Amino acid sequence: AQSVTQLDSQVPVFEEAPVELRCNYSSSVSVYLFWYVQYPNQGLQLLLKYLSGSTLVKGINGFEAEFNKSQTSFHLRKPSVHISDTAEYFCAVTLMDSSYKLIFGSGTRLLVRP
């Protein structure tokens, strides 16, 4: 069965420090990979996506992620976080089969402290 695992439910970090949010997936079919962000009391916003090509993808707000096929990982990074980055981050995969199903991880709450 396909699944997405976000190992950290909450990541506290000080402002201007670097951060990495981890994501691993398991799938028997090829996938597209996504990171979504959800700010407090808001909907989901696409942060970045990996479809093919370069394994390092850049997204909005200074975030980037690296796809590692051998480790089936898609970790999200930012070199210097801001208070405004406080939000919940979801890793997700879309199955590249007839279902085109979007499967989410359980989410990581990033808490940026001054």
Add this chain to the structure above:
Amino acid sequence: EAQVTQNPRYLITVTGKKLTVTCSQNMNHEYMSWYRQDPGLGLRQIYYSMNVEVTDKGDVPEGYKVSRKEKRNFPLILESPSPNQTSLYFCASSSPGTSHGYTFGSGTRLTVV
């Protein structure tokens, strides 16, 4: 503006009173889907539709119904809501050929008392 519109944003209802949450998209997307979001569980798929008149169960379909009579609309129906259906609901749409990922609505926070 390309968007997915859900209504209502907030809803408080009583156990057993039928309700419908509407979802509409203006991007001519073939795929539409409903998710519920619960703390610590992420988003779980309730139902999805690959096109008009084609719907199928997701991971947590019990207690829900859907219909897809028009391409743009995909309402979620709770025939007899129960407190365990208190959750945040999201509608999403996508077109596989574009690989743009899914576009999400703003969410509906449902409380069943």
